[in-house]
Amino acid sequence: MKKILILSTALCGMAYAANAEVVVLSWGGSYGGAQTEAHLKPFTAKTGIPTTMTDSDNPATPIKAQVEAGNVTVDVASVEYADAIRLCDEGLLEPIDINSLPAGADGTPAAEDFLAGAVTDCGVSTDIWANIFAYDSTKFSGDAAPKTVADFFDLEKFPGKRGLKKGAKAVLEFALLGDGVPASEVYATLSTPEGVDRAFAKLDTIKKDVVWWEAGAQPPQLLADGEVAMTTAYNGRIFNAVITEGKPFSIIWDGQIYENEMYVIPKGAPHMEDALEFVKYATSTEGLRAQAQYISYGPARKSALKDELLFNDGKTVMGPHLPTAPENMTNALESNFEFWVDKDAELNERFNAWLASN
């Protein structure tokens, strides 16, 4: 009996020791893969602290439940900008001091090295990513290929199903951009009831041909299956499908909606200090550059953009594939976090009502 007791205690101890690792919650797919390769593995190799990657359709969702239940299992989460602000306002995240972050590789202090807005009270940017739309280039090519965001909504010239994210955010902006609203006026328009009606009216024109997606890995899959002719997607997912899997997809940058992706630490994370070390490492010049070698999201440090970035195949120059490349920014919209922190609930309810009605 005593032996069993000792044995089971020892086993428990071992299980506990194996658990003493930084758990990172991210979006899965090629994005989660990029973070695993660029942040988790090198961090473990450098510090000896074990790390684990877990997936979610939206890593911001479980944080509130975990913190309020006092059972936080996640040490670091990768969340959208508006969620980083919202969760921080609700006291669900640990504050991160910008001055504690490492200086750039060229010695610039972190506060000056990061692009404007890339570090908030509780979050540090890992990259700048974009909502774009992509089409199947075997279906449209040459002059008959779509070129502008308006073409996404043109079912006559470009027949075929459309993939769209199931949710209000980025979809309503996209609809207004497609309806010819200039990027600078999108949020002003969307702040009025008429503007919201206009966005939904635009979506109405393609509603019967839309396949709705929820996880970031779905759009490349829908394109590859031939389920849709074009779809909105996260730009890095399409890039990876094209470069590493040789899929015939093309990205249209016109009407892209970009924002920062943030690493945050939930309040009461079990391995707080290691988690902070991880965030510092991952958002250093080295960490940001490493991630850009696995997926086409732009680093948010000036020092990381100084030298040319190459994809991990050793030949693809990343510059033109990043949302921040000047040629991709001609008609681009920066996602407005204040708008979404405020209106997320209201517009998503309206979106649900619109989706369910015929």
Add this chain to the structure above:
Amino acid sequence: MTDLAANALLTTADGRPLKSALAAAQVRAKRRAFLLVLPLLLFVLLTFVVPIGQMLHRSVYHDGFSANAPAVSAWLAAHPAGTAPDEAAYAALAEDFKAMKAAKTAGEAGTRVNYTLPESRSLFTKTARVADDLAPPYREALLAVDAKWGDPLVWEAMRSASSAYTSDFYLSGLDMERTADGGIERVPPKERIYVYLYLKTFALSALITFICLLLAFPVAHLLATLPMAKANLLMILVLLPFWTSLLVRTTSWMVLLQGQGVVNNTLVALGLIKDESRLSMMYNQTGTIIVMVHILLPFMILPLYSVMRVIPPSYARAARSLGATSWTTFRRIYLPQTLPGIGAGALLVFILAVGYYITPALVGGADGQLFSNLIQFHMTKSNWSMAAALSAMLLLGVLLLYWLYDRLVGIDKLKLG
């Protein structure tokens, strides 16, 4: 004999009266029986009664504002609805904001008020950011931060949020909202969703139950009447999908039914449909119905089978020998005997269908969503009170139907196997 029984008290061997000894023994037996069921009772209490009670509580309780803004809540409680906020009210608000900034809870309070009055959340986070700079006179100071602090609607929303117990979530669930003067009205038609989806969910579940019944009846009959060896083989065919993971079955249907799927490709290859007019059987209501019927079918077949097995074939034979047509025999002899199985199967399938959400979420697209998908939506948006209120509505609907079933058919007639 009767005298003896009346006068001489019957006693046990050790001299105790028989009656009390018997009673004591019965108490012991009862206690033992109770102790035997105690684990189950505790289990049910902990895993069923308590969580559902908590859920129901949460549907009427949200202290995000009242707990974090006690001073202004107290002011609102002391003054009747419609009182214009005075300097004391603004001072209380400023005091609360200073506390909220220190505790980082302004977002929480704002979220609660935002449920009642959309677009007011940022007002709270914005004000909290500069809370330390607020100085008397507070009215001017707060209005300088944002003119919205003078808006009576904001104060009305705070009043509604200042009590932790609220019916706001049920109001939203019924597509209603509060007006500025404290009344209630329906939300604009474009925002109505819950009542429509609630009714649609029950209608779709009824349709799915009916299709399941139509498909399951002949299969169950075949199972019950075939020789044992063949029936067993057929039974495995019914049970094998039943034991397969729900997700596997749902995604298999996606492979089969999607636009470029097996079924469409076959039909196109056979020339039955044109390539550009492929059938859309996935990511819509049709998909939801097909997949849910398939997944819920065993829940109809099994109760039917267990009832049909014990129906003696001699009744039907007797009816035929007395001149009944096969239709009459079926309608008047066989069908009534299967009713307990039909009732059990229909109730099982219907209740499961009403609460289904994974399948509609995966294959439902836009118009194949059910009420439970909205519950899941609010869960992911961390609006748990709303999710709880919607769940309670669903629970109420199912209980009502259960009660109706009990009145019409009788729950004691239910036969699950």
